[in-house]
Amino acid sequence: MTTLLILVGGFLGAGKTTLLLSAARLLAARGLKVGIVTNDQGSDLVDTALFGHEQFGVTEVAGGCFCCRFPDLLKALRTLQQTVDPDVILAEPVGSCTDLLATVVRPLRQEAGDRLRIAPLTVLLDPLRDQCRFAAEVDYLFERQLAEADVVVITKQDLQPAGSAARNARSLALRHGADRVYSVSAATGAGVAAWLDFVMTTEGTAERRLDIDYERYAAGEEALGWLNVDGVVTAGRAFSPSNWIRYLLQMLDASLTTQGAEIAHVKVMARTADVVFKAGMTQSCDPIRWDLLPADQQTTRLTFLLNARVQAPPAELESVVRSTLAELSPFPDFEIDFARFDCFQPSAPRPTYRM
Ligand SMILES: Nc1nc2c(ncn2[C@@H]2O[C@H](COP(=O)(O)OP(=O)(O)OP(=O)(O)O)[C@@H](O)[C@H]2O)c(=O)[nH]1
Numbered sequence: 001m002t003t004l005l006i007l008v009g010g011f012l013g014a015g016k017t018t019l020l021l022s023a024a025r026l027l028a029a030r031g032l033k034v035g036i037v038t039n040d041q042g043s044d045l046v047d048t049a050l051f052g053h054e055q056f057g058v059t060e061v062a063g064g065c066f067c068c069r070f071p072d073l074l075k076a077l078r079t080l081q082q083t084v085d086p087d088v089i090l091a092e093p094v095g096s097c098t099d100l101l102a103t104v105v106r107p108l109r110q111e112a113g114d115r116l117r118i119a120p121l122t123v124l125l126d127p128l129r130d131q132c133r134f135a136a137e138v139d140y141l142f143e144r145q146l147a148e149a150d151v152v153v154i155t156k157q158d159l160q161p162a163g164s165a166a167r168n169a170r171s172l173a174l175r176h177g178a179d180r181v182y183s184v185s186a187a188t189g190a191g192v193a194a195w196l197d198f199v200m201t202t203e204g205t206a207e208r209r210l211d212i213d214y215e216r217y218a219a220g221e222e223a224l225g226w227l228n229v230d231g232v233v234t235a236g237r238a239f240s241p242s243n244w245i246r247y248l249l250q251m252l253d254a255s256l257t258t259q260g261a262e263i264a265h266v267k268v269m270a271r272t273a274d275v276v277f278k279a280g281m282t283q284s285c286d287p288i289r290w291d292l293l294p295a296d297q298q299t300t301r302l303t304f305l306l307n308a309r310v311q312a313p314p315a316e317l318e319s320v321v322r323s324t325l326a327e328l329s330p331f332p333d334f335e336i337d338f339a340r341f342d343c344f345q346p347s348a349p350r351p352t353y354r355m
């Protein structure tokens, strides 16, 4: 039996995970089994934890994008088919990755075409993203992502339903030649079913040929600092987890802004014994968005995952994060231990296949 694979790309913070969660809930409500594949340059992903928190079967391709880790992607898909036996697999490539038709979709058709039916490639576009804040090489990457989309989905409709940003996003998508443009709010669910019904009932042709300069693509990836931290906070006195997250994000934003380091996406997931919080920011000086905000209960211990993708050299990003976490400790008996602290620059893309 073949499984439908829906691949959803788009720039960092565009709303891929939120849309896939919304789609997964919709599919589950229709009685369909769903599997999810996440992907990142590192490991310890907030996104994987979030899908797992919602009880969806999820596998992670870590340590590089789908194209450079193609055998791992094949393995992840096979594992999902053997364990979850899904009707639909939703896959989220890294937000700085492009050339997906040549390096992921066409190779998958060749290597696993008997097991997979692949939907048209969807690329998300956040109408509120001010791409001018990034260097030209990062903008190139963003623009190449749109240029290969079969379907562009303009996200976050609830934040600016009929504004000029939405109109600009639509004309940008059409200028890049997308066959279809949808507008959705994954937060409210508006428009999600219309997009999902289209990609579920339309076979992707994978015929587009993207004109791409791999040196500029690599320069775009290298302009971004990548940080994944897994830690535990313990305190002698009870503190508020939501305040701790709020201060962490606000202080990071302030320090990064001072250094001229634009945020692409900073996200935190934190757990106490009873509850889970998740919040993030998708540009500098933006409001914090809460994806999970349960009633606050004071705690003396929380575990957290912090993922940051910022236009900054990794050493600078690491230094800002370390000093912010240190400053966040209000009491003398407040401690942060790191199970992992990774900070790096993505290496130049070297796809397994390019067809
Ligand atoms: N209000 C609103 N917020 C949204 C919507 N979609 C996404 N967001 C918020 O935007 C932020 C980024 O969304 P994600 O789904 O994590 O974005 P992503 O593309 O998966 O990000 P990366 O995995 O880092 O590339 C989150 O804090 C979401 O809550 C939406 O439709 N409405």
Ligand SMILES: [Mg+2]
Pocket (backbone or CB within 6 Å): 016, 017, 018, 047, 092
């Ligand atoms: Mg994501």
